[in-house]
Amino acid sequence: MQRSTKLLQLDGLIDDPANATSPPIYQCATFAKSHTDEHNIYDYSRSGNPTRDMVEKKLSILEESKYAYLVNSGVTAIHLIFELLRAGDHIIVGDDLYGGTYRLLGLLANKNITVSFIDVTDVNQIIKTILTNTRLIFVETPSNPLQKIVNLPQLSQLAKQHNTMLVVDNSLLSSWYQQPLNFGADIVIYSATKHFVGHSDVTAGVICTNNEAIAEKIKFLQNSLGVALPAFDSWLLFRGLKTLPIRLRAQQENTLQIVEYLQTEPMIKHIYYCGLKTHCGYLIHNSQSSGYGSVLAIDTNNEGISHRIVNGVSLFKLAVSFGNLSSFISIPVKMSHFSIPKGKQLIPSSLIRLSVGIEDANDLIDDLKQAIRQAKT
Numbered sequence: 001m002q003r004s005t006k007l008l009q010l011d012g013l014i015d016d017p018a019n020a021t022s023p024p025i026y027q028c029a030t031f032a033k034s035h036t037d038e039h040n041i042y043d044y045s046r047s048g049n050p051t052r053d054m055v056e057k058k059l060s061i062l063e064e065s066k067y068a069y070l071v072n073s074g075v076t077a078i079h080l081i082f083e084l085l086r087a088g089d090h091i092i093v094g095d096d097l098y099g100g101t102y103r104l105l106g107l108l109a110n111k112n113i114t115v116s117f118i119d120v121t122d123v124n125q126i127i128k129t130i131l132t133n134t135r136l137i138f139v140e141t142p143s144n145p146l147q148k149i150v151n152l153p154q155l156s157q158l159a160k161q162h163n164t165m166l167v168v169d170n171s172l173l174s175s176w177y178q179q180p181l182n183f184g185a186d187i188v189i190y191s192a193t194k195h196f197v198g199h200s201d202v203t204a205g206v207i208c209t210n211n212e213a214i215a216e217k218i219k220f221l222q223n224s225l226g227v228a229l230p231a232f233d234s235w236l237l238f239r240g241l242k243t244l245p246i247r248l249r250a251q252q253e254n255t256l257q258i259v260e261y262l263q264t265e266p267m268i269k270h271i272y273y274c275g276l277k278t279h280c281g282y283l284i285h286n287s288q289s290s291g292y293g294s295v296l297a298i299d300t301n302n303e304g305i306s307h308r309i310v311n312g313v314s315l316f317k318l319a320v321s322f323g324n325l326s327s328f329i330s331i332p333v334k335m336s337h338f339s340i341p342k343g344k345q346l347i348p349s350s351l352i353r354l355s356v357g358i359e360d361a362n363d364l365i366d367d368l369k370q371a372i373r374q375a376k377t
């Protein structure tokens with residue numbers, strides 16, 4: 001069975017005597033025992049909830065991973081990964097990362113954990129930076145928003161040789177288009193707020209792994225820190241997952257049409273999108289992914305013009321986040337990546353990020369066209 005079919009199957013996922021075609025929401029904090037010796041699967045929703053468990057199973061089917069854990073946001077997922085580190089450890093992270101990840105990395109200094117920010121697309125740089133106490137390598141591919149592409153099989157092999165874990169933040173494409181565990185990554189994390197939820201109505205995070213020892217630690221942290229995703233939010237995420245394949249397909253089709261239009265606009269000096277044949281990571285990307293997604297970045301090389309474009313559109317909402325059914329536009333240095341200090345910022349201040357939704361592509365193109373035309377004057 002294909003994953004798109006599996007996404008819609010409920011059989012065996014939840015015990016429901018009513019056989020409802022939409023699964024029940026177990027909106028409860030505690031579960032009663034019938035006597036003191038009874039060992040229930042469920043006793044308290046922080047530790048386990050049937051609705052959340054069902055969605056975790058669904059996510060592991062989608063990811064083709066042994067384990068999947070749902071937490072209350074993408075940054076929580078990243079935080080739990082950092083909780084696996086000990087004082088004295090060293091980690092390597094990509095130099096183009098989500099701003100919230102950058103902010104979390106700032107907490108590691110207090111724990112005596114050192115961080116090297118490097119261009120993880122350059123294997124020689126990684127080899128030079130890797131130390132005997134390097135515990136993990138954390139990357140995004142494509143990175144957000146510059147769409148740098150990491151060679152996953154090569155990097156995972158290198159990580160294994162050095163007894164280091166490879167962690168991939170796969171939020172930009174979702175497991176529908178890319179499954180890093182199949183290319184040797186040890187852990188994959190998601191901001192499920194983006195493509196998995198897709199409707200901009202829940203924040204959530206996911207951690208996937210095939211490694212039992214890691215899974216046990218994550219499960220322990222999910223329970224003991226009380227960061228598991230609540231039942232209703234899990235249910236909304238489940239609802240979003242059912243349409244993931246068709247949403248992503250429609251969004252990518254629109255994105256490709258928009259990119260084609262943008263290439264004809266002389267005002268747009270650079271387009272960052274891994275689906276462009278001229279992208280330096282295009283071949284590597286194609287060898288490890290089945291799609292390019294619906295997020296791209298464009299640069300006019302002029303801050304004033306970029307701001308006028310962003311302020312001049314009306315269908316694209318000026319909002320952070322991506323992967324939503326409707327289109328968003330943003331200036332990363334002022335919004336999603338604001339936490340990165342100016343001296344460490346790789347992103348040009350004139351860079352515009354677009355997240356393309358499922359509206360009619362021609363309407364979106366017309367919206368951008370009029371905004372670009374009026375930005376000139």
Ligand SMILES: *Cc1c(COP(=O)(O)O)cnc(C)c1O
Nearest residue numbers: 073074075098144171191193204
């Ligand atoms: C949004 C985002 C996160 C953080 O996720 P939240 O759900 O907002 O906490 C992490 N990584 C990437 C790549 C993101 O885009």
